[in-house]
Every structure is written in structure tokens, then in C-alpha cells.
Amino acid sequence: MYKYRASKDSGSKSWVMQRITGLALVVLMIGHYILMHYHPDSGHTYQAVLGRMQYSWYRIIDLTFIVLAMYHGLNGIWNIFRDYKMKPWLKYSVISALVIFGIAFTAWGFNIIFSIPYIN
Amino acid sequence: MRGNYLRSPHTLESETKSQSTYKDIKTFDQKNWISENLGYKKDSGSWAWIFHRITGIALIAYLFLHVYSLSPLTKGEAAFNAKMAQFSSPIFMAIEWFLFAFVIFHSLNGIRIVIVDWADGAKYHKQLYRISWVLGIILFLAMGALMFSHELKKLF
Structure with a gap:
């Protein structure tokens, strides 16, 4: 029946995921903008970042943010292709490039966040 | 590739009624695909689709840049503050403001897409598109007022 279908994967799971991650990213983005950019003096010094990163929940939010954004963004690029x-x-080259870039930059982001010390 | 199909269901109806042949129907022309695609009649949905793509590509590119620009955090305070000083110049502030414009378009249009898909929004997607532009411009100006509040204080 599906002899002439181009692919077994209809993309419906990726479609649902794109919407769910998109909605989650809107919520995270609002939080990010309120916490980071509500004032020109807020949050752009090392001390400010260090202060925020003392809270583990802030680290968890940042890690979630980068994973979701990377997935949503690269899945979006894949959807264009x-x-x-x-x-x-x-x-397969495009998929490989996207996956490699995604994993590499996510790992880099994780490494940056984990490198910030807890003071106490 | 998105070719030039029938202009609208209305065209199809009238053509079948008048028994005109299929040669009147525009087909995809490989040679002139840029002009064919640009010449295609666009309503708000087409523009939303185009802008959603452009902003999406820009935002994923920015995410890579964002990871890179925060990487001096691993090298300690001096390196990080030096990098941040670069980004607080007026030109970068303006670029950040327009980044916010991209974010806000992609977010609002994304919400519109979800409403169209999951909440029967196809019935009022054009209103949603207009509302998202109005809301987006208000948020863009509000963000500008916040980001440049020092400069605005000097002016007034």
C-alpha cells in the first residue's frame, strides 16, 4: 500500500514535538527576557552570572533551555530541507551535520554552565 | 519544491465550468522559478510562512553564536567581562533589539501556528496574524524603551 511513499517516517512525531518544544520555548523565553534584560544594567557581568548560577534550579532551566532550543532549531532547519x-x-549528510553540530554545541553549553563554580 | 499551482480554488471551479483546457493552468517553470515564486500572489499566510523561516534560520544561527559568546565564562571573570564589554556597545545593543524583533515574530507566529493547528484557528488566522503584528510592535517598542532607558533618560 505504501510502496511509493518516500519515507516510512511521516514526520508526525517531529511535528508534535516541534509544537510542544515551541510552546515551552515561548515560556522559557519570557522568563529569560524578564530575568536577563528587564534593565540595561541587569545580568551582564561575571558577578551577576555567578550569583544566578548559585541556584541549581537556574542551572536546570538553562540546561533545559539549550536542549529544547537546539532541538527545536535544528529540527526546524531539517524541516526546511x-x-x-x-x-x-x-x-544523510545534512542530518549528520545537524546532529553533530547540535550535540557539539549543546555539550559546549553544558560545559560552560558546569564550569561556573558554586561558591560555598 | 513549492511550485505554482492553481491560484485559488475559485479559479479551478470556474475553469472546469467553462470546460477550458488544462493548458490554461499554470505549471511549475523550472527556468524562472525565482520570478514564479516571487510573483505568486501572497496573502498574510504566505508572508507569515516566509518570515517564520527567515527568523527561524536567524535564531538558530544566533543560538550557536550565543553559546560561543558565553564561552569565556569558563576562563573566569576578566575574560568574560572583556567579552561582555564588546557586546554592550550601542551597535550591539541595536542588533540585540532587532534580535528581539525576530524572537517576538517567531514566538507570536509560532503561537498562531499552534492555534491554527490545534484550536480551529484556520477560521480566524488572518485576524491572528494582524493581532500578532500589533502586539509584536508594541512589545518591540516596550523592549526598546527598557533597553535604552539610560539614553532615553538623557533625552527627556
């Missing part, structure tokens, strides 16, 4: 007909080699 999916609009076009690609040769298999190109398809």
Missing part, C-alpha cells in the same frame, strides 16, 4: 527533494547522500 525536507521541503526539497534530496538525493539520499545529501539527506
Whole structure:
């Protein structure tokens, strides 16, 4: 029945995930803007970052934020590529590049957050 | 690739009624695809789609840049504050303001998309598009007032 379908994956799971992560990111983004940018003097010195990072919940929010944003963003890029007909080699190259970039930058972000010391 | 299909369901209806042949129907032209795509009649939904793509690509690019720009946190206070000093120049502040514009468009249009998909928003998606522009511009100006509050205080 599905002999001529291009792919077994209809993309419906990624579609739902894109909406769920998108809504979560809107909430996180509002929090991020209120906490970081409500005033030009707020939050851009090392001391301010250090102060915030003493709270573990703040670290957890930041880690969630980067994972969700990276997933949503790269899945979005992949959705753009999916609009076009690609040769298999190109398809797998694009997927590999996106996954590698995503994991590398997420790991970098995690490393940055974990490198900030707890003072006490 | 998004080709040039029928202009609207209305066109199709009238054409089948008048028994006109299919040669009147515009088909995708590989040679002139840029002008064909740009010439395609766009309503608010098409523009929302285009802007959503552009802002989305810009935002993921910015996310990579954001991770990079915060990386001096690993090297301690002096390195981080030096990097932040770069980003607090007026030009960077203005760029950040427009970054907020991209964020706000992508967020509001994203909410609109979710409403269209999950809350019967297809019936009023054009109103939603207009509302998101009005709301977006208000939020953009409010953010500008917050970001440049020192400069505004000097002026008034």
C-alpha cells in the first residue's frame, strides 16, 4: 500500500514535538527576557552570572533551555530541507551535520554552565 | 519544491465550468522559478510562512553564536567581562533589539501556528496574524524603551 511513499517516517512525531518544544520555548523565553534584560544594567557581568548560577534550579532551566532550543532549531532547519527533494547522500549528510553540530554545541553549553563554580 | 499551482480554488471551479483546457493552468517553470515564486500572489499566510523561516534560520544561527559568546565564562571573570564589554556597545545593543524583533515574530507566529493547528484557528488566522503584528510592535517598542532607558533618560 505504501510502496511509493518516500519515507516510512511521516514526520508526525517531529511535528508534535516541534509544537510542544515551541510552546515551552515561548515560556522559557519570557522568563529569560524578564530575568536577563528587564534593565540595561541587569545580568551582564561575571558577578551577576555567578550569583544566578548559585541556584541549581537556574542551572536546570538553562540546561533545559539549550536542549529544547537546539532541538527545536535544528529540527526546524531539517524541516526546511525536507521541503526539497534530496538525493539520499545529501539527506544523510545534512542530518549528520545537524546532529553533530547540535550535540557539539549543546555539550559546549553544558560545559560552560558546569564550569561556573558554586561558591560555598 | 513549492511550485505554482492553481491560484485559488475559485479559479479551478470556474475553469472546469467553462470546460477550458488544462493548458490554461499554470505549471511549475523550472527556468524562472525565482520570478514564479516571487510573483505568486501572497496573502498574510504566505508572508507569515516566509518570515517564520527567515527568523527561524536567524535564531538558530544566533543560538550557536550565543553559546560561543558565553564561552569565556569558563576562563573566569576578566575574560568574560572583556567579552561582555564588546557586546554592550550601542551597535550591539541595536542588533540585540532587532534580535528581539525576530524572537517576538517567531514566538507570536509560532503561537498562531499552534492555534491554527490545534484550536480551529484556520477560521480566524488572518485576524491572528494582524493581532500578532500589533502586539509584536508594541512589545518591540516596550523592549526598546527598557533597553535604552539610560539614553532615553538623557533625552527627556
